Structures are given as structure tokens and as C-alpha cells.
Amino acid sequence: xxxxxxxxxxxxxxxxxxxxxxxxxxxxxxxxxxxxxxxxxxxxxxxxxxxxxxxxxxxxxxxxxxxxxxxxxxxxxxxxxxxxxxxxxxxxxxxxxxxxxxxxxxxxxxxxxxxxxxxxxxxxxxxxxxxxxxxxxxxxxxxxxxxxxxxxxxxxxxxxxxxxxxxxxxxxxxxxxxxxxxxxxxxxxxxxxxxxxxxxxxxxxxxxxxxxxxxxxxxxxxxxxxxxxxxxxxxxxxxxxxxxxxxxxxxxxxxxxxxxxxxxxxxxxxxxxxxxxxxxxxxxxxxxxxxxxxxxxxxxxxxxxxxxxxxxxxxxxxxxxxxxxxxxxxxxxxxxxxxxxxxxxxxxxxxxxxxxxxxxxxxxxxxxxxxxxxxxxxxxxxxxxxxxxxxxxxxxxxxxxxxxxxxxxxxxxxxxxxxxxxxxxxxxxxxxxxxxxxxxxxxxxxxxxxxxxxxxxxxxxxxxxxxxxxxxxxxxxxxxxxxxxxxxxxxxxxxxxxxxxxxxxxxxxxxxxxxxxxxxxxxxxxxxxxxxxxxxxxxxxxxxxxxxxxxxxxxxxxxxxxxxxxxxxxxxxxxxxxxxxxxxxxxxxxxxxxxxxxxxxxxxxxxxxxxxxxxxxxxxxxxxxxxxxxxxxxxxxxxxxxxxxxxxxxxxxxxxxxxxxxxxxxxxxxxxxxxxxxxxxxxxxxxxxxxxxxxxxxxxxxxxxxxxxxxxxxxxxxxxxxxxxxxxxxxxxxxxxxxxxxxxxxxxxxxxxxxxxxxxxxxxxxxxxxxxxxxxxxxxxxxxxxxxxxxxxxxxxxxxxxxxxxxxxxxxxxxxxxxxxxxxxxxxxxxxxxxxxxxxxxxxxxxxxxxxxxxxxxxxxxxxxxxxxxxxxxxxxxxxxxxxxxxxxxxxxxxxxxxxxxxxxxxxxxxxxx
Numbered sequence: 001x002x003x004x005x006x007x008x009x010x011x012x013x014x015x016x017x018x019x020x021x022x023x024x025x026x027x028x029x030x031x032x033x034x035x036x037x038x039x040x041x042x043x044x045x046x047x048x049x050x051x052x053x054x055x056x057x058x059x060x061x062x063x064x065x066x067x068x069x070x071x072x073x074x075x076x077x078x079x080x081x082x083x084x085x086x087x088x089x090x091x092x093x094x095x096x097x098x099x100x101x102x103x104x105x106x107x108x109x110x111x112x113x114x115x116x117x118x119x120x121x122x123x124x125x126x127x128x129x130x131x132x133x134x135x136x137x138x139x140x141x142x143x144x145x146x147x148x149x150x151x152x153x154x155x156x157x158x159x160x161x162x163x164x165x166x167x168x169x170x171x172x173x174x175x176x177x178x179x180x181x182x183x184x185x186x187x188x189x190x191x192x193x194x195x196x197x198x199x200x201x202x203x204x205x206x207x208x209x210x211x212x213x214x215x216x217x218x219x220x221x222x223x224x225x226x227x228x229x230x231x232x233x234x235x236x237x238x239x240x241x242x243x244x245x246x247x248x249x250x251x252x253x254x255x256x257x258x259x260x261x262x263x264x265x266x267x268x269x270x271x272x273x274x275x276x277x278x279x280x281x282x283x284x285x286x287x288x289x290x291x292x293x294x295x296x297x298x299x300x301x302x303x304x305x306x307x308x309x310x311x312x313x314x315x316x317x318x319x320x321x322x323x324x325x326x327x328x329x330x331x332x333x334x335x336x337x338x339x340x341x342x343x344x345x346x347x348x349x350x351x352x353x354x355x356x357x358x359x360x361x362x363x364x365x366x367x368x369x370x371x372x373x374x375x376x377x378x379x380x381x382x383x384x385x386x387x388x389x390x391x392x393x394x395x396x397x398x399x400x401x402x403x404x405x406x407x408x409x410x411x412x413x414x415x416x417x418x419x420x421x422x423x424x425x426x427x428x429x430x431x432x433x434x435x436x437x438x439x440x441x442x443x444x445x446x447x448x449x450x451x452x453x454x455x456x457x458x459x460x461x462x463x464x465x466x467x468x469x470x471x472x473x474x475x476x477x478x479x480x481x482x483x484x485x486x487x488x489x490x491x492x493x494x495x496x497x498x499x500x501x502x503x504x505x506x507x508x509x510x511x512x513x514x515x516x517x518x519x520x521x522x523x524x525x526x527x528x529x530x531x532x533x534x535x536x537x538x539x540x541x542x543x544x545x546x547x548x549x550x551x552x553x554x555x556x557x558x559x560x561x562x563x564x565x566x567x568x569x570x571x572x573x574x575x576x577x578x579x580x581x582x583x584x585x586x587x588x589x590x591x592x593x594x595x596x597x598x599x600x601x602x603x604x605x606x607x608x609x610x611x612x613x614x615x616x617x618x619x620x621x622x623x624x625x626x627x628x629x630x631x632x633x634x635x636x637x638x639x640x641x642x643x644x645x646x647x648x649x650x651x652x653x654x655x656x657x658x659x660x661x662x663x664x665x666x667x668x669x670x671x672x673x674x675x676x677x678x679x680x681x682x683x684x685x686x687x688x689x690x691x692x693x694x695x696x697x698x699x700x701x702x703x704x705x706x707x708x709x710x711x712x713x714x715x716x717x718x719x720x721x722x723x724x725x726x727x728x729x730x731x732x733x734x735x736x737x738x739x740x741x742x743x744x745x746x747x748x749x750x751x752x753x754x755x756x757x758x759x760x761x762x763x764x765x766x767x768x769x770x771x772x773x774x775x776x777x778x779x780x781x782x783x784x785x786x787x788x789x790x791x792x793x794x795x796x797x798x799x800x801x802x803x804x805x806x807x808x809x810x811x812x813x814x815x816x817x818x819x820x821x822x823x824x825x826x827x828x829x830x831x832x833x834x835x836x837x838x839x840x841x842x843x844x845x846x847x848x849x850x851x852x853x854x855x856x857x858x859x860x861x862x863x864x865x866x867x868x869x870x871x872x873x874x875x876x877x878x879x880x881x882x883x884x885x886x887x888x889x890x891x892x893x894x895x896x897x898x899x900x901x902x903x904x905x906x907x908x909x910x911x912x913x914x
Contacts, residue, residue, distance in 0.1 A: 001047055001099060001100040001101070001102060001119075002047065002049045002050065002051060002096070002097065002099045002100070002101055002102070003042050003047050003049070003050045003051065003101070003102045003103070003104070004050075004051045004052075004053075004090075004093060004097060004101050004102070004103045004104075005035075005038060005050065005051070005052045005053070005104055005105070005106050006053050006086040006089055006090070006103075006104075006105050006106055006166075007022065007023075007024055007035065007052050007053055007054055007055070007061060007106035008053040008054055008055035008078040008081045008086055008089040009023060009055060009081070009086065009106070009107075010023075010055060010056060010081065010082060011023030011107070013222045013223045014026070014222070014223060014224060014227075015223075015224055017224060018056075020057075021057060021060065022035070022056060022057035022058075022060045022061060023106065023107055023221075024038075024061070024106040024107060025057070025060050025064075026221060026227050027350065027352045028109070028231045028234065028235075029231050029232070029234075029235040029350050029390045030235070030238065030350075030353075030389075030390035030391045030393070031340070031341070031347075031350060031351055031352050031353035031389065031390065031391045032352075032353060032356065032391075033064055033352065034106070034107060034108075034109055034221060035061060035064050035065075035106060036064045036067065036353070036356065037109065038104070038106070038108070039064065039065065039068050039071060039073075040068070040356050041110070041112055041114075041115055042071075042102070042115065043068060043070065043071055043262070044112065044115075044260065045115045045116055045119055046260075047102060048070065048071050048072055049071075049072045049074075049099075050071055050072070050073045050074070051073075051074050051076060051093050051096045051097065052065075052073060052074070052075050052076070052106075053075075053076045053077075053078055053086065053089035053090070053092065053093055054075050054076065054077050054078065054081075055077075055078055055081030055082070055089075056081065058075060058077065061075065062075065067354065067355040067356060068356075069262075070262035074096055076089065076092050076093040076096065077092075078092055080191075083191075083192070084191040084192060085191065085192050085193055085194060085195075086105075086194070086195055087182055087185060087186065087190075087191060087193055087194060087195040087197070087198060088186055088191040090179070090182050090195045091179075091182050091183060091185075091186040091191075094179050094182070094183065097175055097179060098172070099172060100169075100170065100171055100172050100175075101168070101169075101170045101172075101175045102115070102118075102119070102167075102168070102169055102170075103166070103167075103168040103170060103175075104166060104167045104168070105166040105167075105220060107220050107221045107222065108165065108166060108167060108218065108219070108220050108221075109217075109218075109219055109220075109221060109230060109231075109234055110167070110213075110216060110217060110218040110219075111216050111217040111218075111234065111237045111238065111241055112238070112241050113215075113216055113241060114167070114213060114216040114217070114218055117211075117213075117215075117216060118167065118169050118211050118213075119169065121169070121211055123209045123211075124169075124171040124173075124174070124207070125168070125169060125170050125171045125174040125206060125207055125208045125209065126168065126169045126208060126209050126210070126211035127142060127149050127152065127164065127167070127168050127208050127209075127210060127211065128164065128165045128166075128167040128168070128211055128212075128213045128218055129142050129144065129149070129162045129163065129164050129165075129210045129211065129212055129213070130162060130163045130164075130165075130212060130213050130214050130218075131144075131162040131163075131212065131214070132214045133162075133163040134163070135157055135161055135162065135163060136163055138154065139154060139163075139164075139220065140152055140153065140154055140163075140164040140165065140166060140196070141153065141154070141156050141157065141161040141162060141163060141164050142161065142162055142163075142164035142210065143156055143158065143160055143161050144160055144161070144162060144210050145160070147209050147210045148204075148207070148208075148209060148210070149203065149208045149209065149210055150203055150204070151200050151203060152164055152196040152199060152200065152203075153194075153196060153197075153200065154194075162210075165213065165218045165219070165220065166220070167213070167218060168208070169211070170206075170208070174206040174207065174208060177202050177205045177206050178195070178198065178199050178202065178206055180202070181198040181199070181201055181202045182195060182198045184198070185197065185198045217233065217234055217237045219233075219234075235390060236435060236482070238390070238393070239372075239374075239393065239478065239481060239482065240435065240478075242372055242393060242394070242395075242396075242397065242478075243395075243396050243397065244372070244397045244399065244471075244474055245396065245397065245398045245399065246398075246399040246467060246470065246471055246474075248467075250398050250399065250400065251278065251279070251282060251362070251398055251400040251402075252282065253398070254279065254282055254283070254286075254321070254360065254362075254398065255282065255283065255286035255288055257360055257396055258288060258319060258321075258358075258360070261319050261358035261395070262318075263318050263319035263358060264289070264316075264318055265289050265290060265291065265315060265316055265317050265318060265319075266288070266290045266291075266317060266318070266319040266320060266321050266360075267290065267291050267292075267293055267308070267311060267312045267315065267317040267319070267320050267321070267335070268283070268290050268291065268292045268293070268320075268321045268323060269293050269294075269296075269308065269320060269321070269322045269323070269324070269328050269331050269332040269335065270292065270293075270294060270321075270322070270323035270324050270328055271294055271296075271324050271327075271328060272294060273324070273364070273406075274292065274294065274323055274324070277323060277364075277403065278400070278402060278403065279321075279323050279362060279403075290317075290321070291311055291312075291315040291317055293307075293308045293311045293312075293331075293335075295307050295308065296308065296327060296328075296331045297327070298327050299327070299377075299379055299384075300327055300330050300331045300334070300377070300378050300379065301378065301379045301380075302378055302379065302380045302381075304331065305331055305334040305335060305338070305378055306338075306344060308331055308332075308334075308335045309335050309338050309339060309344070312335055312339050313339065318357070318358075319357060319358040319359065319360070320332050320335060320336050320357060320358070320359045320360070321359075321360045321362065322359065322360070322361045322362065322371075322394070323362045323364065323403075324363070324364050325363065325364055325365040325367075325368075325411075325415075326365070326367075326368045326370045326377075326503075328364075329361060329363065329368075329370040329371055329376070330370065330376040330377050330378060332359060332361070332394075333359070333376035333387070333392040333394075334346070334376050334378055334387060336357050336359050336391070336392065337376075337387065337389055337391055337392055339355075339357055340353040340354060340355055340356065340357045340391055341353055341354055342354045342355075346378075346385075346387050346389075347389065348389075349388050349389055349390075350389070350390070351389065353391055358395050359394040359395050359396075360394060360395065360396045360397075360398065361394035361396070361397050361398070362397075362398045362400065362403070363397075363399070363403075363470070363473075364403040364404065364407070365404065365407060365411060365415045365473075366404060366412075366415050366416065366419065366466070366469045366470045366472070366473040367414070367415025367416060367417075367418040367419050367473050367476075367503075367504050368415070368418055368419075368422075368473070368476075368477060368503075369419065369422065369473050369474050369475070369476045369477015369478060369479075369480070369481075370477060371394055371397045371474065371477065372393070372394075372397060372474055372477040372478045372481060373392070373393070373477050373478075373480065373481040374388060374389060374390045374391075374392045374393045374481060375387065375388050375392065375481070376392055384493075393481075397474065399467065399470040399471065399474065401463045401464075401466035401467045401470060402463070404466050404470070405461050410502065410505075410564075411502060412455075413455075413504075413505070413562045413564060414501075414502035414503065414504035414505040414564075415473065415502075415504050416447065416451075416454070416469065416473070416504065417504035417505060417507065417508035417558075417562070418473075418476075418503055418504025418507055418508075419443060419447060419469075419472055419473040419476040419477075419504070420444070420447050420476075420504075420508065420511075420555075420558070421485075421488055421489065421504065421507040421508055421510075421511045422440075422443075422476035422477070422479060422480045422485060422489075422507075423439075423440040423441075423443040423444045423447070423472075423475070423476045423479060424440070424444070424488075424511060424515070424539060425480070425483075425485045425486040425487075425488055425489060425511070426439070426440045426476070426479035426480050426482070426483040426485070427440045427441075427479075427535050427538055427539055428486065428518065428532060428535035428536070428539075429480075429483035429484065429485070429486050430483075431482065431483045431484065432482075432483050432535065433482060433483070435482060436478075436479045436480075436482040436483045437479075437538065439475045439476075439478040439479035439482075440475070440476070440479040441538070441542050442472075442475045443471075443472045443473070443474075443475030443476045443479060444472075444539075444542045444543070445542060446468050446469065446471055446472035446475070447469070447472045448542070448543065448544075448554075448879065448880055449468070449879075450465050450468045450469055450472070451558060451561070451880060452561070452666050452667060452878060452880070453465040454466065454469050455561060455562070455667075456666075456667060456668045457667060457668030457669040457853065457855060457856075458664075458668025458669070458852065458853025458854070459668065459853075485507075486514075487510070487514045488507050488508075488510035488511040488514045488515075489507050489510070491506075491510035491514070492506035492507040492509075492510050493506075495509065495510070495567055499567045499568065501567050505564055505567075506567070508555075508558075508559065509567065511555070512552060512555055512556070512559070515548065515551070515552050515555070516548075516552060518532055518536065518548075519536060519547075519548035519549065519552075522536050522548070536548050536551075539551055544876075544879070545882060550882045553881075553882030553883050554880045554881070554882055554883070556882075556883040557672075557673070557880050557881055557882065557883040558880060560626060560672045560673045560883055561667070561672040563626075563629075563630070563672060566599075566627070568602055570595055570598045570599060570602070571595070573594075573598050574591050574594045574595050574598065577594055582594075590622075592622040592894065593622070596622070596625070599625070621729070621731050621893035621894065621895055622893060622894050622895075623891065623892075623893050624675075624728065624892045624893060624894060626673065628728075628892075628894070629670075629672075629673070629675060631727075631728075632675055632728050632742060632892055633670050633674075633675070633855075635722060635726055635728065635741075635742035636676065636677050636742050636743070636744060637670075637677075637855050637857070638722070639677070639702065639720055639721075639722055639742060639743065639744050640677050640679075640744055640854075640857065640859065641857055642699050642701065642702055643679075643702065643720050643744060644857065644859060646697075646698065646699060646702075650688070650692055650697070652681070652685045652688060652689055652692075653681070653682055653685045653848070653849060653860075654679050654680065654681040654682075654685065654746075654849075654860065655679065655680045655681075655846065655849050655860050655861050655862045655865075656677075656678070656679055656680075656854070656859055656860065656861045656865075657678040657679055657680040657745075657747055657829065658678045658747075658829075658832065658834070658872060659671055659674050659676075659678060660674075660676075660677045660678045660679065660854075661678075661861050661862070661865055661868065661869060662869055662872075662873065662877060663854070664852050664853070664854045664859060664861055664865075665852065665861070665865055665866065665869060665878075666877070666878050668852075668853045668854065668855070669853070669854050669855035669856075670855065673883055675892055676743070676744070676745060677744040677745070678717075678744070678745045678747060679744060679745070679746055679747070680746075680747050680748075680749045680829055680862075681746055681747070681748060681749065682748075682749045682827070682846070683748050683749065683750050683751075683815075683816055686718075686746070686748045689704070690704075690706070690708055693709065700723070701722065701723055701724060702720055702721065702722065702723065703720070703721045703722075703723050703738055703739050704718060704719070704720060704721075705718060705719040705720075705721050705737060705738045705739065705743070706718035706719070706746075707808040707809075707811065707812060709738070710736075710737075710738050711804060711805060711808075712735075712736040712737075712778065712804065713736070713774075713808065714733065714736045714737075714774050714775065714777075714778035715771070715774065715831075716747075716767070716771055716774075716811060716815070716830070716831040717745045717746055717747045717748070717831040718745070718746040718748075719737075719743040719744070719745055719746065720743060720744050720746060721737070721738060721739035721741065721742070721743040722739065722741055722742045722743065723739055725741060726741050726742055727894050727895070728741055728742055728892045728893070728894065729741055729892070729893055729894070729895055730891065730892060730893065731893055731895070732891060733778070735778075736778045742892075747829050747831035747832060748815060748816070748829075748830075748831060749827045749828065749829055749846065750815050750816050750820055750827065750828060750830055751820045751821065751822070751824035751826065751827055751828075751843070752819050752820060752824055752826050752827070752828045752830075752840060753819050753820060753821045753824050754819070755826045755828060755840040756837065756840070759818075759819050760819055760836075760840075763814060763818050763819045763830070764830075764836040766814055766818075767811065767814050767815070767830055767836075769795060770807060770810060770811050770814065771811075772795050773795045773798050773799050773802075773807055774804075774807060774811075776795060776796055776799050777799040777804055777807070814830075815830050815831070824843070825842060825843055826840050826841065826842055826843060827840075827841060827842075827843050827846060828840040828841070834872060838871055838872050839872070841862075841864075841867075841868055841871065844863075844864075845862055845863065845864040845867060845868060846862045846863065846864075847862060847863030847864070848863065849861060849862060849863065850862075850863055850865075852865075
């Protein structure tokens with residue numbers, strides 16, 4: 001197949017522009033001319049023989065064609081272009097049209113999918129129509145009979161006519177018939193009419209069918225106003241049409257894509273990791289000759305870009321492949337722009353290109369989405385510059401999950417946060433559009449749906465989850481490509497430059513504060529409130545919450561899960577406190593007090609004011625912070641490992657329960673903000689455990705605190721406690737607990753008869769009252785219940801007349817015998833604090849248990865753990881919850897001995913006296 005482009009017109013409607021320029025030299029937003037774009041897209045579908053009719057400014061057309069050395073372009077001059085129409089140009093080119101022909105006008109612009117679509121249609125001869133548009137007044141329409149084009153003309157306006165654009169796919173027979181009638185017209189002296197006048201006389205012989213371009217962008221540019229309107233619309237369409245190859249096996253297409261681009265020697269821009277990359281192996285195995293440029297830093301500098309440009313030119317390169325993170329993308333884009341403009345200085349936005357340079361982007365991180373933006377960053381004489389040009393958008397993107405397998409943990413986390421921040425920011429950006437919001441929503445949904453699996457501790461690497469996160473990051477890039485980022489990113493640059501935080505980490509820290517501020521602005525009203533309120537509502541919708549506070553709570557859950565280091569070394573600040581001035585304070589402050597004060601002053605804590613615990617216990621205690629959780633969890637994990645070894649050795653059946661079961665399934669370990677481990681044990685196994693404990697079989701490092709071992713036991717479940725002291729304590733239960741430090745909870749699982757009947761409801765009611773009695777006798781009570789005098793009074797009287805030992809016996813009876821039969825088909829965790837209706841399960845759901853990863857251990861969960869979790873937490877138990885202050889349940893503290901002599905149990909060392 002050949003292509004025929006009519007470029008012999010004068011273009012009077014373009015005004016002053018066509019005095020010195022050919023009409024098709026009009027420059028689009030990406031720096032391409034109309035003619036250059038046509039040639040590029042024709043080459044992309046494999047059409048290499050192109051016939052171009054010419055009138056004025058033929059040298060300009062030849063200059064553009066010279067930038068496509070792989071094309072065979074024949075120019076046919078119409079020397080009387082100013083007195084004839086293109087019917088005469090078609091006549092002059094007739095001897096070259098000896099093949100199937102793709103025919104178009106030289107002022108026609110179309111998206112990259114239009115030509116593949118019309119060529120893929122199995123019908124032999126087609127003309128482009130669009131019944132969804134109104135009929136134009138001054139441009140072509142086509143008359144349609146079913147799908148047969150029966151007339152093409154400017155002057156028809158009947159009901160069976162539709163909008164038409166001069167884009168044809170013609171069989172050799174159809175073009176032959178048309179040329180025959182064109183020859184009749186021209187040889188009869190009729191040269192001032194459209195070629196379609198001749199077509200209309202043989203239209204049934206040509207048998208041209210209607211091909212709808214309703215799903216494509218196809219338009220003629222007749223005026224300067226057309227150029228502005230259509231170039232802007234085509235720009236957005238090009239952004240949307242950028243090919244994102246993310247299916248399995250897409251990386252293997254790289255040699256094919258280079259061949260399609262007719263690249264003889266691409267420049268590969270990649271860092272040191274490229275040497276061990278599958279991309280290198282692929283290129284080497286395919287015999288692709290390439291040059292490698294790795295001489296750039298994480299924050300690319302202009303001399304480095306110019307060195308890459310020299311490599312590109314010196315090695316005769318004709319395409320660019322970027323393999324790496326944001327820096328590789330920036331360098332590759334900058335080299336492309338300079339090479340495409342034959343310059344060593346960056347051109348302005350929309351500046352024309354001298355040549356087209358194909359670029360393929362293969363990101364090795366999932367964060368910035370730089371592979372789908374028209375921006376690049378380069379440092380010039382120490383100052384950061386953002387380069388913007390639509391030509392910077394790569395021609396192809398290949399997303400290969402395997403390239404992220406070795407991504408360092410911190411960069412994996414920070415990159416995802418960058419994508420998250422970009423999606424959120426583009427939603428509320430001033431320049432947000434339905435298109436950008438669509439990208440942002442899809443990106444956010446992918447992040448929220450895949451966040452926990454992406455960071456699951458029990459899975460080494462999940463290819464499909466990683467692929468979805470790559471797509472999320474790409475959507476984030478496509479979103480900000482239209483809107484740019486906002487305040488959180490603007491604020492993040494200082495955090496990155498001054499404190500060395502990764503870009504995404506800094507953006508996420510800023511995001512939380514800005515989001516809270518915007519929510520307050522939207523609530524207070526004002527000129528910005530209406531649009532902002534709508535954007536925040538859209539974010540709430542995709543986050544699956546009802547308020548911005550809850551959406552921010554989900555962001556908190558994400559940040560807590562990632563457990564990133566504080567941007568400032570607070571310990572260093574504490575160590576530098578002036579002891580003399582500190583001693584002059586009206587309230588003594590320990591290092592832990594100082595740490596908390598600094599954290600609040602620097603915005604590293606969510607709650608408004610520092611608090612301390614001192615009620616009902618001697619001394620002073622500091623409540624643990626999120627940064628302390630890994631240490632506490634490590635102690636609890638040590639208990640669990642010993643307990644599991646003990647149970648395995650004695651054939652005792654148990655399962656992770658509630659939050660710990662959820663953590664195992666959703667995270668592969670602890671819920672990141674959880675401070676305890678819960679297990680369930682069937683009653684028969686628990687009875688055997690009691691006997692083994694009574695015989696002294698429990699490891700000496702562990703202690704069982706239960707009704708049977710502790711006369712002051714204060715909760716329904718039992719506890720396996722660590723006997724050796726640690727820095728973690730629960731001072732509020734020190735007077736009743738055998739070892740008030742790290743522990744795991746054991747909930748007995750008991751059979752229940754008629755689990756939702758009257759007797760079960762009575763059982764639940766009585767156990768709830770007995771639980772409260774235990775709490776009251778121990779000096780503790782649930783919040784809210786403390787002020788409920790009507791409920792407290794009878795229970796208070798009960799605790800005064802009934803010995804605690806008797807209450808213990810009643811509880812054991814209510815748990816294990818009151819509503820139980822050996823034939824019961826259901827088991828229940830009656831020790832739970834959740835509604836008991838959510839803690840009753842068919843017996844077979846427990847089974848023998850299956851082992852799953854938990855913080856590097858293999859720990860049993862019920863056979864149908866996922867069904868239990870859905871029953872307890874709802875079907876979306878795998879999603880991101882809302883996290884807020886006080887989310888932890890057990891209130892662990894660290895003890896502060898004195899202002900001047902903190903011990904190992906306290907936070908950092910006190911500053912020296914001098």
C-alpha cells in the first residue's frame with residue numbers, strides 16, 4: 001500500500017502564515033509540523049512509499065521528509081497550483097498510484113489510532129464519516145445508503161448526509177476507477193473542482209464504504225483558529241493515547257518496537273543496575289546494537305545531559321531507550337529534546353522540532369509516573385529547572401514488574417507515596433479536568449486495593465500486584481501531566497534538599513498537613529470552598545469514607561504501615577538541650593518528656609498536646625509512641641515463637657485470632673499499629689495446657705496468667721506473659737497482673753448450642769456483666785461504663801458480696817458449660833470484646849488449622865480464616881482502615897524513674913550537666 005497526500009493547496013484561509021510557509025508546516029503543541037506528524041504516523045503503520053503533490057514552498061516539505069530516511073517520498077509538482085484544484089494534482093500523480101492507496105489531505109490531523117483502525121477494517125475501500133457530529137456548513141459531507149457512500153460534496157445537506165473527512169482507504173480497483181474519471185475531467189479542461197466531483201460520477205463502481213471515526217480525532221486545519229483549537233484537543237488525545245504496554249511479556253517487544261521505529265542504533269540511558277538488567281539481556285540476545293549512557297547523578301545536571309547528547313550524536317544514535325527511575329527518565333527526555341531541536345539550549349514550550357526521535361521509557365520504580373509526563377528536571381548551575389515540552393512525552397512505555405524486584409525497601413515505600421500524593425493533588429488542582437480526575441481516581445483505586453498485598457511481609461514478590469502498582473504510578477503521572485502538582489509537592493522540595501528525604505516521603509508528610517488545612521477551608525466556606533469541597537468529596541468517595549478526616553485516617557494507616565523514619569533526629573535535639581535552663585523549668589522534664597515536646601513542636605505527632613500517665617500508680621509513665629511499636633512487637637513475637645514451639649511439642653491446637661489473624665492474612669505479620677497478639681484455643685486443648693502448666697512444663701521465660709493461676713485475674717481471656725522485665729509496662733494493671741509487661745492473649749473457643757437463640761443472648765448478657773464486675777473489682781472499667789450509674793450499681797454491689805474466686809468460677813461455667821453440648825455444631829470466642837454475634841462460627845471453619853507467614857514465623861490460623869475475618873470485620877477486611885489517635889487498645893507505657901536519672905527503661909539518655 002502507498003499513501004497519497006495532497007499538499008498542493010495555497011492555504012489562503014491561514015492568513016499571513018502561508019505567505020512564507022506551507023500550510024502543513026503549522027506546528028502542533030509537541031513541536032511537530034502537520035506534515036511531519038502525517039509522515040510519522042504513516043511510517044508507524046508500515047506505509048513507506050508516499051506520494052506528495054506539491055504547490056508552493058516545496059523545499060519545506062522536502063526538508064521535513066528528509067528527517068524520515070526510512071521513507072520513500074515522491075514529490076509531484078503542480079506548477080499551476082494557484083489556478084487548479086487538487087483534482088489536477090491527482091491527475092499528475094496517476095502513474096505513481098499503482099497500488100492500494102491511503103489518501104488524505106495535507107492539512108488533516110488525526111490521532112495515532114486512526115490509521116491502524118481504518119487499515120484493520122476488512123472492507124476494501126473506505127471513507128471517513130462521523131454521524132455523531134453536526135453537518136458542517138463549508139466542509140465535506142457524505143451521503144450514505146446503509147454503509148455505502150453514494151456522494152461526497154460540500155454542498156449537500158440532506159438527512160442522509162453526515163460529516164466527512166478526506167481520509168480514504170482505496171483498493172487498486174477503486175483508485176483505478178476514480179483516476180479514470182479524474183482523467184476524463186482534466187483532459188476535458190475541468191481542473192478547478194474537487195476530485196470528489198469525479199468520484200461522484202463513478203461512486204457505485206468504486207464501492208467505497210463508510211468508516212466511522214467517531215472514536216478517533218480526525219480534523220482539518222483550515223485556519224489559524226482551527227490550529228489553536230485542534231492542536232489543544234489533539235494534545236490531550238495524544239496524552240491519552242500514549243501506548244502503555246503492561247501485559248505479561250511486554251518487555252520482550254522492545255526489539256520489535258525499535259525495529260518498527262527503524263532505529264539502527266538507539267541510545268540506552270540507564271544507571272549501573274542496567275548491567276544486570278533483563279533489558280540488557282534482551283537487547284544483547286536480539287543482537288540490537290546500542291550505545292549506553294550512564295554518566296548522570298540522582299539529580300541530573302546540565303553538563304551530564306550535554307555529555308549524553310554528545311554520546312547520542314557521536315555514536316550516530318537515532319532513538320532513545322530510558323531504563324531506570326526518575327533521573328534516567330529526566331536525562332533521556334532532555335537528550336531527546338536537544339537532539340530533536342539541534343540545540344544545546346532547551347527550547348521553549350511548543351518550539352518546533354527539526355527531527356523526530358523515537359523514545360521508549362522503561363521505568364524501574366513505581367512512583368513518579370515520569371514515563372508519561374511532558375516534564376523533565378535538570379539542575380543548571382545548581383538551580384533546579386523544570387523543562388516542559390510535549391515532545392518530552394515518550395512514544396512507548398513498557399511496565400515490567402520484574403524490574404522492581406530488587407528495588408530497595410525505602411525507595412519502594414517512598415515511590416508509592418509519591419504516586420499517592422500525585423493522585424490526590426491532581427484531584428484538587430486548579431487545572432483539574434474530568435480526564436485528569438479519571439486518571440487520578442484509577443491510580444488511587446489501584447493503590448488502595450493493592451497497598452497491603454504490595455507490602456505483605458509473607459510474600460517475597462508478587463508480580464501481578466507489582467504490575468498493578470506500576471499502573472497506579474503511571475496513572476499518577478498521567479494525571480499530573482495535565483494538572484501539575486500542588487502545595488504538598490511544593491513544600492516537599494525543602495524537606496528533600498535539607499533533610500535528605502526521598503521525594504515521595506517528603507510529599508506524603510506535606511500531604512497530610514495540607515489535606516487537613518484544605519478540609520478546614522472547605523468547611524469554613526469562602527471563595528475557594530465550593531470547588532474544593534467537590535474535590536474533597538471525590539477523594540472521600542474513592543477512599544470509601546464519609547469525611548476528609550476519615551480519608552486522612554486512611555493516609556495515616558498507610559504511613560503507619562510503612563513506618564518511615566522521622567525526618568528529623570529528635571534524639572539529637574534532646575541530647576542538645578541546655579540542662580541549666582531546663583532545671584529552671586516549673587515542671588521537671590525527662591528526656592522522654594522532651595522527646596514528646598519536640599515531636600509535637602515539629603508536627604511529628606497527630607494529637608494536639610503531649611500527655612502523660614500518672615493515675616493510680618506510683619512514679620510517672622510515658623505512653624509508648626508509634627516508633628516504639630516494633631520493639632514491643634519483637635518482644636511479643638518472641639513469646640509467640642516460644643508458645644508455638646511449646647504447643648507443637650505437646651500437640652496443642654491453637655489459632656491466631658481477631659486482629660492477629662487479620663494481620664497474618666492482610667500483612668503477613670502484625671497490623672502495623674497493633675500492640676498485642678491474640679490467639680484462640682479450643683477448650684479441650686486449653687484444659688491440657690492448664691495441666692502442663694501445673695506440671696511445670698511451660699518454659700521458665702513464660703508465665704500463664706489466668707483464672708486458674710492468678711486469684712486477681714481481671715479479664716475473660718488468659719495471658720502468656722514474659723517473665724523477664726522489659727522497658728514496656730502496663731502500670732494500670734500492675735496491681736492485678738502477675739507480669740504486667742509484654743504478653744499474648746489466649747481466648748478459649750467453646751461449643752455453643754443454638755448460637756443465636758434466647759439462651760445464647762442470655763449467655764452473652766451475663767458474661768458481659770461478669771466481665772464488668774471483674775474490671776470494677778480490679779479498679780478498672782470500660783470508658784462510658786464509668787459514668788453509667790444505673791448499670792454500675794448492681795455490678796458494684798455484686799463485687800462487694802461475691803468473692804472474686806466465685807466470679808471466676810461463674811465465668812468459666814458460663815463460657816464452657818452453660819450453653820454447650822458435645823454435639824454443638826458451632827464454636828464461639830466468648831472472650832472477645834467484639835459483638836458476640838460476630839464471634840460464632842461453624843465448627844468446621846476451625847479445622848486443624850493451616851500455617852501462614854507471620855513476621856518470619858509460620859503460625860496457624862483457622863482453615864477458613866478469611867470467612868471468619870469477613871464475619872468479624874466485614875467483607876472489606878483486606879482494605880485500608882481509618883486510623884486515628886488511640887487506635888491501639890492496650891496502653892503500654894515506658895517507666896520514667898526521675899528527671900535526672902533515666903534508666904534503660906526510659907527513652908534517650910539525659911543531656912549532660914555541662
